[in-house]
Amino acid sequence: MRLIIAEKPSVAQAIAGVIGGAKRSDGFIDCPQAKTRVTWCFGHLLEQAKPEDYVDGGKVLASHLPVIPTTWKLSPRDGGAGNQVKVIRDLLKDATEMVNAGDADREGQLLVDEVLLFLNWKGKTSRLWLSSLDDASVRKALSSIKDNAAMRPVYESALARQRADWLMGMNCSIALSRNLQACGMPGAWSIGRVQTPTLALLVDRQREIGHFKPRDFYQVVALLDGGIRAAWQTRDDLVDEDGRLLDKARADATSHQITGKAARVTRYTRKTGERSAPLPYTLGGLQKAASSRLGLSAKDTLAAAQELYEAKVTTYPRTDCPYLPIEMHGGAAGILKAIGGTDIAGIDPERKHAAWNTAKVEAHHGLIPTGQSPDAAGLSADAKRVFGLIRESYIRLFIPPEKFETREAIFDIDGLTFRAAARVVLDPGWTKLGGRDEDEGQEQGEAQGALPDLREGEARTCERGEVVAKRTTPPKPYTDGTLIAAMTGVHKLVTDPKLKARLKETSGLGTEATRASMIETLIAREYAERSKKEIHPTDRGAQLIDMLRKVAPEVADPGYTALQEDALADIAAGRAPLAAFMRAQVDATREFSRTLLDGRLTDQSIAMHACPACGGARCAKLTSKAGNAYHRCMDCQAAFGDAGGKPGKRFEDRPQGDGAQKTSSAAATGPKCPICKKPTFKNETKTGKAYYRCGGCRVAWWPERKDESKLGTKWEAMK
Structure with missing residues (x-):
């Protein structure tokens, strides 16, 4: 009996449909004729244990930081994950071979392998690598199943990413929050290995815009007979570091100087060239194009794809x-016919664009249509629009290149050098399809007008000089597309020459699969906000980056994290060991968590006393919103009344009144707080209406109307 585990039910259904004879059962699909069963995960079925699960007493104290697991613990996620793990466990009892059919990336490798390790599977394990779910692709993949052991480096890369995120995110978030709480800044703060450097990109861009001071600069243009416009090639000693002439008086003088003078041609060149269609989309490229052309967020684009x-x-x-x-080129004619591309003038299914290059294909290939009709798929509106981009991108590959001619003339006018240039399209080729992407561009600075045939030594007349006044413009706020692009090519934004030299051209923050969710995480945690197409950091987000840069700047440094991503890529390629990477992560976590716990993050200072509960020296005197003094230990979180400026009677570990007539004396057993993940207390208002409150965050919710065991509408923060 062969058991195939897919990443999600839809993929399992596609696999079973190709195998044939499929019968749906509870949690799996049986294909008895092929002696195969196909089951599935729902993404990650397992999650990492929380820091409190690794310490004595179940509460993380400052003395515990950093929490470094010696044996990593996993458990089924909330919801139906536990039941599906049981289904897989029972199916493995009858299996002689297990096939990992997770998505074709490192996370897909990890989420199935970790279930097998959790269930202590020791049998034969193979790998099904799917790049498409159409029947022909699934059939081909099933005929070329490989030994899963060959994917060990990919699994280790994903494991390294998962554990590095946990070490940095959990320990540094706790350390930062405790430090700030001691300074009178209540609430939880979040740090992430990729999340925080991405936030730093937003903060830096906002400040570039805020600090930008426009500058006027000038260009001198010679208007020659024959309609020729030639620009002055200003000497280096007359321009700023960006090549701009700032001296208006000099520009005016030069304009007058050249008026009526002879313009002698010192050099004239004329060249033809061609420009092929862009390569197929990667996910990042698709997200950028969809943001620019369709106004879709990165998250919505990924969902549509x-x-x-x-x-x-x-x-x-x-x-x-x-x-x-x-090898995929042979199916091009069929795909073009299916997507309506064969009727376009100039299209040739036999054309081999430079995109067809097996040697450059890595774990995946470019994003293209499969040849299945989109009309019969019942697609959402966004999916149809995104398909239009992918369709267009594929069709362009089979249309001839754009052909153009460039002309350049250099003139001497009264001892000054002027240049005129033109670019003329001879054959639009693929560009006639329209929809040119933002980053395709064309030669910068090339005029689109005509430039007549000239010969060296020929003389023209400068009919008059003209001064064109211009003004510098600030950088634009990030959109989903441009932020994804910045995350993808971090090396372009790094100014440290040593760090820049170490980074690869492909160095980035996160992966194609995670960048969209990272943007949404920043927004959900109120570190960033979306305004139409633009993404801006909030005041809270900017404050976080400022505090981190005071004491632990690497935590917010995109270049530092990009080096980690390069290291993860090296693990996946088998060029570096997992153990060495994890040792470096543990060392960094120790340094950062202690620095964030003890460093001076703000200019606020606060009195500290010995804690009567745990004996630590970090019991801070705080003031409630009602203006009453109290004390809270930043290590054990115990709270005390004020007794002459020192900790007095300890408060109970539950909400105290705060407007409620009745307060349950039971332990916190309500639904978990979505902010700090601790159980909530169930209380009643003065009118006897039930509500839930978190003892740590002091935030309250009404119960959900349909199910009172769940949290519903959030209250304002309790006073």
Whole structure:
């Protein structure tokens, strides 16, 4: 009996459909004729244990930091994950071979492998690598199943990422929050290995815009007979570091100087060239194009691309490689016919664009249509729009290049050098399809007008000089697309020459699969906000980056995190060991967590006393919103009344009144607080209406109307 475990039910259904004879059962699909069963995960079925699960007493004290697990613990996630783990456990009892059919990336490798390790599976394990869910692709993948052991480096890379995120995120978040609480700044603060440097990009861009001071600069243009416009090639000693002439008087004088003078041609060149269509989309490229052209967020674009993949209309979306295997070229004619591309003038299914290069294909290939009709898939509106971009990108590959001619003339006018240039399209080629992407561009600074045939030594007349006044403009706020691009190519933003030299051109923050969710995480945690297409940091987000840069600047440094991503790529490629990476992460976590716990993050100072509960020396005197003094230990979180400026009687570990007539004396057993993940207390208002409150965050919720065991509408922060 062979058991195949897919990443999600839709993928399992596609696999079982190709195997044939499928019968749906509870939690799996049985294909008895092939002696195969197909089951699934729901993404990650397992989650990492919390820091409190690794310490005595179940509460993380400052003395515990950093929490470094010696044996990492996993447990089923809330919801139906536990039941599905049991289904897989029972199916493994009858299996002689297990096939990992997780998505074709490192997370897909990890989420199935970790379930097998959790269930102590020791049998034969293979790997099914799917780049598309159409029947032909699934059939081909099933015929080329590999030994899962060959994917060990990919699994270790994902494991390293998971554990590094946990070490940094959990320990540094707790340390920072405790430090700030001691300074009278209540609430939980969050730090993430990728999240925080991404926030730093937003903060830095906002400040570039805020500190920007516009500058006027000038360009001198010679208007020659024959309609020729030539720009003055200003000497280096007359311009600023960006090549701009700031001296208006000099510009005016030069304009007058050249008026009526002869303009002699010192050099004239004329060249033809061509520009091929861009490579197919990666996920990042698709997100950038969808943001610019469709106004979609990165999250919505990924959701649409995933919908297309699961509908078998396009290939695997979470790709970072734009190239295509040459073996797929044979199916081009069928795909073009299916997507309505054969009627376009000039299209040739036999054309081999540079994108067809098997040697450059990595774990995935570029995002393209599969040849399945999108009309029969019942797609959402966003999915249809995103398919239009992918369709257009694929069709462009089979249309001839754009052909153009460039002309350049250099003139001497009264001893000064002027340049005129033109770019003329001879054949639009693929560009006639429209929809040119933001980053395709064309030669910068090339005029689109005409430039007549000239010859060296020929003389023209400068009919008059003209001064064109211009003004510098600030950088634009990030959008989903441009932020994704910045996260992808961090090396472009790094100013430290040594760090820049170490980073690869592909160095980035996160992966194609995680960047969209990282943006949404920043917004959900109120460190960033979206305004139409723009993304801006909040005051809270800027405050976080400022505090971190005081004591632990590497935590917010995109270049530092990009080096870690390069190291993870080296693990996946088998070039570096997991153990060495984890040792470095543990060392960094020790340094950062202690620095964030003890460092001076703000200019606020607060009196500290010995804690009567745990004996620590970090019991801070605080003031409640009602203006009453009290004390809270930043290590054990015990709270005390004020007794002459020192900790007095200890408060109970539950909410005290705060407007409620009745307060339960039971332990916190309500639904978990979504902010700090601790159980809430169930209380009643003066009118006897039930509500839940978190003892740590002091935030309250009404119960959900349909299910009172769940949290519903959030109250304002309790006073």
